[in-house]
Amino acid sequence: MTIFTAPVPNIALLGFGAIGRALCSNLLTYRCQIGVLLRDGASAPEQSGVRFFNDVNALLASEPSVVIEAAGQDALKAFCPVFLEAGIDVIAASVGVIGDADFEQRAAEAGQKSGARLIFPTGAVGGLDYLHVVAQAEDLSVVYTSRKPVSAWVAELESLGFDPQTLSEAVLLYEGDALRAAELYPRNLNAGLTIALAAGVARTAVKVVADPAVLFNTHEIEARSSFGEAFMRFANLPSPDNPKTSAITAASLLIEATRYFAERLAPA
Template structure:
């Protein structure tokens, strides 16, 4: 049995657990004190990061929040535990980003930032060095995904699309800490200073749409992805959990090779 750690137990985390055979993985889940969700038999709960570290999981997946990244990830990396982070928007905080990078160097552990709901990040990394590179990322979702936000602004998107936000990746990560991690994944790939972010509630949207428009001396590119929403959370693409699972599988394969192929 392989022991893996998990921070949080929302829709994404449940999908991650279900993607691995229950007789192959023991999950140790870090949850806040008092939380008592119904859990599969191969999932145990701890309430303190020290308990998770003491168990020495082969890797940990953060699937909770930007706050969880700040609170727990440096300690895991310093302890030498590789970590896959879902809430990449937390790295919009330059101080936290530097602290996490230092923790990874200190503990010799890898921080894995998966693509999440996106594709095309390899192209963006390729043009990142070009000074004229400019990128616009647009998140377009049905109004049902933004009901609370539309109501708070006194807006309706029943007939026409409504732009809820336009600004920098850091502003987007702050304004929508649970929903725009994809925007900051773009920023990490090409450089935040080159990126503009838009959020649109669109009644014609058939899923969670991600549009990346890039221009540079190397040419122009348009990436458009329409992802089915997660059944447990319409604001999140089902592809997010699949991306985290793929990143974790890659990490485990590398670690198992480092261990001489023992399984």
């Protein structure tokens, strides 16, 4: 009897910052090949079991099964169409790129040619199934409030004349639509756009708050419609390496990868 075994998943990571490093550490506990595309000129860190690339063509030559993006909107805009055109699916953390019409067109054209997909995980929030359901109501209105510690907004507060070290009251940094919020704060507002895409961009208002009283990256969702009302609150630990993002983001990407490969991504 001949036994056929599925090939070990070959996973490429785009980015090796706080999220990328955490995701890589988690993936190393599974049986898979891991390659990482670094910034031009960046030195390869000492990390056993991982191949590092500075050139996208070299990464493509390694024939990854999927690319997982954890590098930010600019990197996703630059490389996602390249991967899709090569027939490689992309799992992306930076959902904020959806607000860029040029990117959407390039990604759609590349995906249509090859059949490859661009996949966005749920990220740092839940309740999206509920929002998809109540989006059927014409009177739906959603308010999403991002409330993060001062450490996530140091540069922004200083630009407004606040001293982050002595701030004693919450500061409203932004109030408006989700697309503009993701454009202004590409490293902070992916969750807001994820919610807006589920509920409807035109029906979702966004508030961005720097709050010295909170220790967690907090996401508050208020939804009202003819179906009823809902209030959801998610308080996530900030990444120890980057307070602008939540530690759970890397875990969300890992779960999406395990779903993508199903039983093929097995513990080492």
